[in-house]
Amino acid sequence: MRAYSVLQGAHPFFFKGNHIGVLISHGFVGTPQSVAFLGKCIAAQGYTVYAPRLKGHGTHYKDMEAYTYHDWLNGLEDGYQLLRKHCNKIFIIGQSMGGTLALHLTSKHPSIAGVILINAAMTSIPGMDAFNSIHKPRFIEEGAPDIKDKSVFEITYAKAPIKAIHQVLGLMEDTRARLANITCPLLVFKSKEDHVVPPANSDYIMNQVQSPLKETVTLYNSYHVASMDFDKEFVAEKCCTFIKKFQMNEREIKIL
Template identity: 30%
Template structure:
């Protein structure tokens, strides 16, 4: 049987297509305060999936840092050379830049990008004004994940998870293959994150697609049971699949997240 993922490396993605984004704040649009937003894509994806959201946030006057995670936006084989710790470090660097240049910082993310925002909130909750996550992954009901420590030693990748989008014609330009060493590291990171969910006390806005073929209901259950935040709301998206930031509910995500950011970054009276 021919195994399609054992062929030569695929052609890399266009660097311009997957480029990160860095935009300075325009305080004249945000009441005189400088507000920063960290925007994070997910596993096997790249900034394409988040660019419309990032551009919407920038148009509202927010500073935006949207990094490209190591191993992403090139060839899927490159992803097997990095780990969860590398992605956490990238998010930390983007956060530190925003925190040094702005009065308040919010983090937003999709899928694993949402998990990285949750990781950031667990580690730097005192410095974040809040987080907004879309179909964040922190757990799974899939039994085959338990086999990843062995499978990753036998095969480099399996069929990919990109483009779970309901809207016709939308394309996130994600990898066609899921690299197993990277996936194993990711799920190890999720396990540690679940233990630390009670450390998260900042406001959290959580969007979840009613039909998602990548992240199952276990992640929602974990967040509802584990977070310590007293300002937590889960909102269901009825007309989008996993990559909701490029799907039919994207305008709703943009508008409601902007309302959330404005609320949680408002200066406290007194």
């Protein structure tokens, strides 16, 4: 297997803070750079934050062909285990496919304190669905990142392998079967105008998880990559409020 260098700015980041950990996953063909603003805002509140770089991402689009969604899940699992060494309570945040991975991980770890999703993929990605049973061409054009703020630059790939697209669709199918196992608090952001993942994906998640405490927040001034878009400050603020609210256990909340 050819070794590809990591692109400048695409490396994982870790901020050591208190005993509350926050694991953040970027999306398909993205990198930790796409969630860096969010991570820095959360870390500024004193939390320990880690955003891994998923296998095959942040290098070269040909690199993605060598990995499956199980590799991406394992990468997030490794991040979770890393945070467990430093923290006694962990939240997880996922952007797009990162949200799918976050839900899958949470279904295996009931101790996760809460999940935050940003335009998570779960039922349909129109730009990918058409390639579900197609194996050629080898790569497809990705187009520009779906960001309303045109001054923003996201590190991403211009192309995506068909093999990798099949892995995303397989991950979504696998995760749908696990949603009923999720009972922790849930905060879901969905952009009203998203040209990659239709908002109906978020609605499906809200209807299928068994979390008694769940909230949907609609974003009106951001497209798909909302963690980098015009609403990024609002998203970060809501994330911090959610974490602060649920970082305590039920007994502590009742005392308040």
